[in-house]
Amino acid sequence: MPEDEAAPTASLTQALDGGTTFKPLNDDVKFSTLERKRIVDLGNLVFDEKPLSPKFCWMPAPITVADVNVDRSLFVHDRATLDAADFSLNRTLTKIAADAVAAGATGTTANSLFRDFWDTQNTAAGAATPGGAQCDDNGGTLNGFQNPCRPTEGAQAFNPATEIGKYTPIALVNRLDLASEGGKNCGEHRIIYGRNDGSRNFIIFEAVLPNPRPGCADACRPVAKRWFDLSATASAATRAAMLEELFYTGLPGFRPVVHVEHYAVGGTSSTYGGSGSGQIRTNMFMSGPWTLKEFKLAIDCTTSPCVLDPVPVPVAVNPNGFLWSESTDPLATAFQSNAVTQVSALASTDLNTIGYGVAQQFNDSRADSQTGGPRDNYVTAYNSPPSGPFHTNLSSAASGVGLTDVQVVRRALTQSCAGCHQPSSFGLTGPNSLGLSMSWPNALSFVHINEFPSGGVHQLSPALTNVFLPARAQHLVDRMNDLVCPCVSKFVSATDLSVAVRPFNPPFRTIDEVVKTQASVESQMAQKGTPVIELSKTAKGQVFPSVRQAGQDVRKAGVLRQQDVWRAVEQEPLRKTVTGTFRTH
Numbered sequence: 001m002p003e004d005e006a007a008p009t010a011s012l013t014q015a016l017d018g019g020t021t022f023k024p025l026n027d028d029v030k031f032s033t034l035e036r037k038r039i040v041d042l043g044n045l046v047f048d049e050k051p052l053s054p055k056f057c058w059m060p061a062p063i064t065v066a067d068v069n070v071d072r073s074l075f076v077h078d079r080a081t082l083d084a085a086d087f088s089l090n091r092t093l094t095k096i097a098a099d100a101v102a103a104g105a106t107g108t109t110a111n112s113l114f115r116d117f118w119d120t121q122n123t124a125a126g127a128a129t130p131g132g133a134q135c136d137d138n139g140g141t142l143n144g145f146q147n148p149c150r151p152t153e154g155a156q157a158f159n160p161a162t163e164i165g166k167y168t169p170i171a172l173v174n175r176l177d178l179a180s181e182g183g184k185n186c187g188e189h190r191i192i193y194g195r196n197d198g199s200r201n202f203i204i205f206e207a208v209l210p211n212p213r214p215g216c217a218d219a220c221r222p223v224a225k226r227w228f229d230l231s232a233t234a235s236a237a238t239r240a241a242m243l244e245e246l247f248y249t250g251l252p253g254f255r256p257v258v259h260v261e262h263y264a265v266g267g268t269s270s271t272y273g274g275s276g277s278g279q280i281r282t283n284m285f286m287s288g289p290w291t292l293k294e295f296k297l298a299i300d301c302t303t304s305p306c307v308l309d310p311v312p313v314p315v316a317v318n319p320n321g322f323l324w325s326e327s328t329d330p331l332a333t334a335f336q337s338n339a340v341t342q343v344s345a346l347a348s349t350d351l352n353t354i355g356y357g358v359a360q361q362f363n364d365s366r367a368d369s370q371t372g373g374p375r376d377n378y379v380t381a382y383n384s385p386p387s388g389p390f391h392t393n394l395s396s397a398a399s400g401v402g403l404t405d406v407q408v409v410r411r412a413l414t415q416s417c418a419g420c421h422q423p424s425s426f427g428l429t430g431p432n433s434l435g436l437s438m439s440w441p442n443a444l445s446f447v448h449i450n451e452f453p454s455g456g457v458h459q460l461s462p463a464l465t466n467v468f469l470p471a472r473a474q475h476l477v478d479r480m481n482d483l484v485c486p487c488v489s490k491f492v493s494a495t496d497l498s499v500a501v502r503p504f505n506p507p508f509r510t511i512d513e514v515v516k517t518q519a520s521v522e523s524q525m526a527q528k529g530t531p532v533i534e535l536s537k538t539a540k541g542q543v544f545p546s547v548r549q550a551g552q553d554v555r556k557a558g559v560l561r562q563q564d565v566w567r568a569v570e571q572e573p574l575r576k577t578v579t580g581t582f583r584t585h
Helices: 033-042 089-102 110-119 151-158 160-164 217-232 236-249 330-341 378-382 389-399 405-414 417-421 462-481 511-527 545-550 554-571
Strands: 049-051 167-175 185-195 201-210 279-284 291-300 307-313 487-489
Touching (some): 089 291, 110 151, 110 160, 110 307, 151 160, 185 217, 330 389
Antiparallel strands (some): 185 201, 201 279, 279 291
């Protein structure tokens, strides 16, 4: 029997490689592997997605790292592209506001969203508008840690129409490498905005793009292809149009990257793409010290009309420094016990895969890489005092992987915001700081991209240029070279499909041919009355139970909403990425 021929099969269940309950086709039909693959495609109902077994897959045309232009396909930072379409902060805020209005948060606008976002840095008494999250809520703490107010940045809330125009898009960033393992989502896709008037301030919108067929990583291939195709596209205007579709319109079958739920707490459920949504981060320089904070959006429909509220949340993978000390506080001892078990992950010999998971209960309210105190400098905290049970346990675990305990602590520090953004201040760039012949690459004076262009581009840090972008290029190549394995569903039930079995050639096809075939398949499915379930583009609000206790007190409602958001964030599973790490930066 030829290699591509299968033994006679009695039912479509057998052809689907197990797990499917489906009415049998004619018992005497012989299916070739490729013919069976066609039948599976036609039965794709998008319930519980999984890739087909390798015998149903085919190889795409191979590419190499030489085919990837990192400045087009990974980190778009040239003014020609960024100016050729509207990637403005106003457009991004307007899109998010429109999504919120569609979910029931009537009255939300770009101006109100910007106002409420920066109002989080004001006290309740000094707020531009009542009812939102304020920095002195909960006794001036967030997650049990001090949450300093930032009134200079908070002043932007009083004149949003003018202040929005002071931000310029300086980069569009491909972070497919941050996709959750198991195909739950298609990674992060970011827009970085820098203030353009000399008062240094950054806002980074870090959307997690849901996989429309959760569990099947190959469903994200069109997103990878869109980024890859930018490399060979010479026209900046064409590249801008391709990115504009990805970010604001949405590729076929996908929501646009910019969508309110892609930054919202609980916005990416297990049925939608899984393992948490994205976030919005700020790098604040308008007054000292340099501070980074993290936010989630909350669409609160506990009362009518709904409310869109930006809520500060703990900064991911950024534990407070006291947890690295010999403190006997229960929170510290719990963190230390967990950290010791993750030494092997921190001991990676590849700078790109050093990492460890940090539960939300340990994460600080903000990060500060300027002062270098024990709150942010884990080595300082660890050595105060310089001995104790934690030192003994960590030293033992470190020696087992050929490191010292301090080198392990430094490696953990590289994953924090402070260590990543100012590694030289924390002893991370010196010879052997992370192990034999290993040190961390440098940033660009607190940041990894300059907000002011030079020669038509925004300068990138040595860390990005020499270490991180080459690794991300290889990840994109590996993703594009993966077997093409169409997604199938494990049906609960399905309509009988009287599908004519026809020859299906060739097995080696380009991605464009794959896309055309999938469109044809979905058209035939629609004719049979079983169309592919499209991902809803309308956001849905949430009910936050504690907010009901506030009644008509908007101030109390804002405080209770924060607490519910924090609880929801704490319940989100840590996002282990396709690269095997828990990295977020």
